[in-house]
Amino acid sequence: MGKPNDLVQGTLDLLILKTILLEPMHGWAIAKRIQQVSCEVLQVQQGSLYPALHRLEQQGWIKAKWAESETGRQAKFYSLTAAGRRQLETETANWNRLSAAINLIVTEA
Amino acid sequence: MGKPNDLVQGTLDLLILKTILLEPMHGWAIAKRIQQVSCEVLQVQQGSLYPALHRLEQQGWIKAKWAESETGRQAKFYSLTAAGRRQLETETANWNRLSAAINLIVTEA
DNA sequence: CATGATACCTTGACGGTCTACACAAGTATG
């Protein structure tokens, strides 16, 4: 019932784009990274992650390339495209706008 | 396509509960209030508002009473129940937790 | 009496997330 969601709906794209901004990563590592950086607060389920990655790729914001992971195994590395960088800016601005607005209401006398 | 959403999915309940914390309000006024306090950033569509109100009522977090509005017309005034007040605290804490976590990632070197 | 604002509501579709699987390769344990 009152299950505290692992994510805020609609923010996964933003989180993924931001995470691979600095360096290309494979899906598994992206999920781990988000979880780690958020101090274990945000949990990215695989059933959310991979559809999101495919969505982002289809929209031309990220592109994939097979390569060898740190553990010596094949993995799909995703990196930002130019359009993806623009999209990241857009989504970041949008998030800041909306979360600030919500905070106006939540932190109200 | 790249339509900037009016809401962050999953936060509408929180916004409504908080808005009627101080004084009971009818649906129309709640929407106006959220829009106004958020500096016109958050727009609550009626197709989102009324289902949400019914949902909240069904879960026992708010209760409705017909009364006369400021304009002299009949309107359904919603107010928080005790359970609603607890729920508001829970959702507020959850929002703070998640938005803080997202900000950790978004505002990263 | 037509228009716009107020006030309530419903319907249908969309889309993102979750739960739960399936598959495969490598690594460690007994």
Add this chain to the structure above:
DNA sequence: CATACTTGTGTAGACCGTCAAGGTATCATG
């Protein structure tokens, strides 16, 4: 060498909140 765990990718089905679009009715104004 069998077992289990970790890494790593992926899909299927369901859930549920939001959106777009519509409907109804009342009241005030022109």
